[in-house]
Amino acid sequence: MEAFNQPPNDRDQIQQALKDQIQQALLFSPDSPDRQRCLIRIHALVMQSGKLWRDSRPYYNDAVQDMWQECFSNLEEYDPAVQLVTTWLNDHLRRALRRYKDRQQRDLNRHRTRVKGDDGQEAPIVNFLTSRPDAAEAQEKILNPVLKWVEADADGKLQKRIFGKRPDINVQSVILKRIPPQSKGWNTICTEFGLSEEESTALPKWYHRYCKPVLREFGTQAGLL
Numbered sequence: 001m002e003a004f005n006q007p008p009n010d011r012d013q014i015q016q017a018l019k020d021q022i023q024q025a026l027l028f029s030p031d032s033p034d035r036q037r038c039l040i041r042i043h044a045l046v047m048q049s050g051k052l053w054r055d056s057r058p059y060y061n062d063a064v065q066d067m068w069q070e071c072f073s074n075l076e077e078y079d080p081a082v083q084l085v086t087t088w089l090n091d092h093l094r095r096a097l098r099r100y101k102d103r104q105q106r107d108l109n110r111h112r113t114r115v116k117g118d119d120g121q122e123a124p125i126v127n128f129l130t131s132r133p134d135a136a137e138a139q140e141k142i143l144n145p146v147l148k149w150v151e152a153d154a155d156g157k158l159q160k161r162i163f164g165k166r167p168d169i170n171v172q173s174v175i176l177k178r179i180p181p182q183s184k185g186w187n188t189i190c191t192e193f194g195l196s197e198e199e200s201t202a203l204p205k206w207y208h209r210y211c212k213p214v215l216r217e218f219g220t221q222a223g224l225l
Helices: 011-025 033-049 060-073 085-112 133-152 171-178 186-193 197-221
Strands: 114-116 122-124 166-170
Touching: 011 033, 011 085, 033 060, 033 085, 033 197, 060 085, 060 186, 060 197, 133 171, 133 197, 166 171, 166 186, 171 186, 171 197, 186 197
Parallel strands: none
Antiparallel strands: 114 122
């Protein structure tokens, strides 16, 4: 408890405190307040260490959110005998950055591919591609009912579950920002909501805990899954 209340300054002490916090977190169930307190402490120690990999690419913050979500959901994968906590986190962060880079490159390549139309004018090949029938059918059968259900919130339950003390950040509003047609990244969503760094780290975890389950429940009850 003393180590928790008095943040360590030495880098070696920080690394040891991180290992201790992970071991302590694993003693508690994933959804328990005790584990959440440990995760908040881990985040604070990592930021204090200054060892988190930095990058100027526009999708960096989204990659950081993905890293926290992945690592906090799989704490048991960390092996203190193999590497430092910050090294483990940075390995996951670099992989997340590569995923975003690969995704961006695929999108660029797709849009850069140009062909000539019947009028002789060049345009991106995507302009000449029609939507796949199965994709359109999936949107009609799955996405549209989900959107209608979320937007209606007939019983008001989606709006009642709020993030912290922010009624405007609720299950309904966050789901609508995450699923098509908006499909916004976490960095964009957190900026729009004006969240602090700590809140921005917590929101994706809150989404996985409260939003995804209600989506699955609705999909199952509506026969969509």
